[in-house]
Amino acid sequence: MKQLFVxxxxxxxxxxxxxxxxxxxxxxxxxxxxxxxxxxxxxWLDKTGLDTIEVLPSLREAVGLxxxxxxxxATPSEAEAxxxxxxxxxxxxxxxxxxxxxxxIALVVEHGGLWMLPELVQxxxxxxxxxxxxxxxxxxxxxxxxxxxxxxxERVAHGASNREIAEALDITERTVKAHMSTIFEKLGVRDRVxxxxxxxxxxxxxxVN
Amino acid sequence: MKQLFVxxxxxxxxxxxxxxxxxxxxxxxxxxxxxxxxxxxxxWLDKTGLDTIEVLPSLREAVGLxxxxxxxxATPSEAEAxxxxxxxxxxxxxxxxxxxxxxxIALVVEHGGLWMLPELVQxxxxxxxxxxxxxxxxxxxxxxxxxxxxxxxERVAHGASNREIAEALDITERTVKAHMSTIFEKLGVRDRVxxxxxxxxxxxxxxVN
DNA sequence: CCCCTTACTGACCTTAAGTACAATGCCGTC
DNA sequence: GACGGCATTGTACTTAAGGTCAGTAAGGGG
Numbered sequence: 287m288k289q290l291f292v293x294x295x296x297x298x299x300x301x302x303x304x305x306x307x308x309x310x311x312x313x314x315x316x317x318x319x320x321x322x323x324x325x326x327x328x329x330w331l332d333k334t335g336l337d338t339i340e341v342l343p344s345l346r347e348a349v350g351l352x353x354x355x356x357x358x359x360a361t362p363s364e365a366e367a368x369x370x371x372x373x374x375x376x377x378x379x380x381x382x383x384x385x386x387x388x389x390x391i392a393l394v395v396e397h398g399g400l401w402m403l404p405e406l407v408q409x410x411x412x413x414x415x416x417x418x419x420x421x422x423x424x425x426x427x428x429x430x431x432x433x434x435x436x437x438x439x440e441r442v443a444h445g446a447s448n449r450e451i452a453e454a455l456d457i458t459e460r461t462v463k464a465h466m467s468t469i470f471e472k473l474g475v476r477d478r479v480x481x482x483x484x485x486x487x488x489x490x491x492x493x494v495n
Numbered sequence: 496m497k498q499l500f501v502x503x504x505x506x507x508x509x510x511x512x513x514x515x516x517x518x519x520x521x522x523x524x525x526x527x528x529x530x531x532x533x534x535x536x537x538x539w540l541d542k543t544g545l546d547t548i549e550v551l552p553s554l555r556e557a558v559g560l561x562x563x564x565x566x567x568x569a570t571p572s573e574a575e576a577x578x579x580x581x582x583x584x585x586x587x588x589x590x591x592x593x594x595x596x597x598x599x600i601a602l603v604v605e606h607g608g609l610w611m612l613p614e615l616v617q618x619x620x621x622x623x624x625x626x627x628x629x630x631x632x633x634x635x636x637x638x639x640x641x642x643x644x645x646x647x648x649e650r651v652a653h654g655a656s657n658r659e660i661a662e663a664l665d666i667t668e669r670t671v672k673a674h675m676s677t678i679f680e681k682l683g684v685r686d687r688v689x690x691x692x693x694x695x696x697x698x699x700x701x702x703v704n
Numbered sequence: 705c706c707c708c709t710t711a712c713t714g715a716c717c718t719t720a721a722g723t724a725c726a727a728t729g730c731c732g733t734c
Numbered sequence: 735g736a737c738g739g740c741a742t743t744g745t746a747c748t749t750a751a752g753g754t755c756a757g758t759a760a761g762g763g764g
């Protein structure tokens with residue numbers, strides 16, 4: 287499996303050469319196509335000096351050609367990670383990664399895996415969980431709630447107590463309870479815990495059965 | 496690198512034995528710890544016959560022990576995939592995967608990669624992009640929880656009441672409360688609502704303590 | 705003007721939740 | 735064998751949560 291680096295800065299290539307002695311390096315993605323490489327390769331895309339938006343075209347191009355692309359950056363960010371991976375990259379790592387690390391990553395992506403900074407993995411999943419449409423329960427019918435009820439529900443969704451909600455909305459705790467009761471009925475949940483979960487698109491105990 | 500399979504069904508082991516001749520198989524995760532394996536291993540968790548919620552405790556336990564866990568299921572689902580990966584699994588694949596495929600996956604996860612069904616990768620990224628770019632929200636320190644506490648917390652995370660948890664775990668409601676108290680303290684939450692949210696990586700109202 | 709919805713509140717009650725202060729038995733370590 | 739962590743349970747207590755059964759008030763149709 288051949289490695290192919292795309293970078294404008296010559297310095298970073300040293301580490302790469304160390305990790306993959308037989309690797310090739312080019313300055314622009316356009317050159318990749320020119321090589322007309324026969325075998326499937328792994329392309330390492332150096333983002334240094336470029337905005338996220340600016341690498342995307344190159345990334346798309348390489349992905350479109352069937353390469354497995356790993357994006358490297360000196361300043362990793364969550365948003366950028368998701369962006370490039372969503373665009374088709376299979377890896378997102380730090381530019382300063384050690385040669386051994388680079389070989390690890392190469393091994394992973396060449397066998398169908400996905401590689402990204404460990405801390406980003408956890409974060410990514412957490413975000414997805416909230417965005418994933420719950421099949422069984424479906425999104426709560428928030429449209430049925432009155433404006434006031436919605437204000438209450440949203441605070442419950444963040445763990446607020448009745449007292450806190452009452453103070454925040456400048457109403458009595460009794461009134462909060464009244465809203466709660468109607469909310470429970472409208473959304474078909476039995477208590478504030480299930481409401482909080484439902485508001486965050488998380489399937490509930492009874493639903494999982 | 497040694498492979499370790501957790502399954503209750505004997506039939507599926509044949510394929511595994513074929514992929515990894517020197518693999519070991521056990522029936523419950525609890526046995527994993529009993530083995531006191533010296534080297535870091537890869538644990539393959541068979542979900543067959545279990546609900547998503549039922550594997551999570553085992554999963555967390557194995558992850559907490561430092562194993563790389565791959566969850567296998569006969570009926571893959573998007574929601575479940577995100578859930579198990581979010582819980583700490585590094586792989587989510589089909590139970591019927593061919594031996595060659597299994598070896599690929601093993602290679603990937605053993606080198607720090609993430610493996611999931613290709614179609615889920617795309618979906619995952621698309622969902623993440625839609626999710627709100629909320630700032631930092633590190634995962635709760637679930638490692639501090641004992642196995643038993645984890646089982647309780649896991650069910651609270653799905654909206655179960657103390658009584659339901661007690662029945663499910665076949666213990667007294669009083670015991671559940673005891674676990675709850677220590678869980679609250681360990682995770683720094685004040686009630687079950689905040690616990691449920693924390694377990695799902697959702698920032699809470701007044702967590703800005 | 706009546707009806708309905710929404711918002712708000714009171715007094716009262718029941719129950720779930722959570723805490724305080726214990727005790728017992730099981731393991732594994734030192 | 736002493737010690738500590740874990741799991742379990744008991745009694746008793748305090749409080750938050752939620753429901754019952756009311757009532758008042760504003761606002762918009764019909």
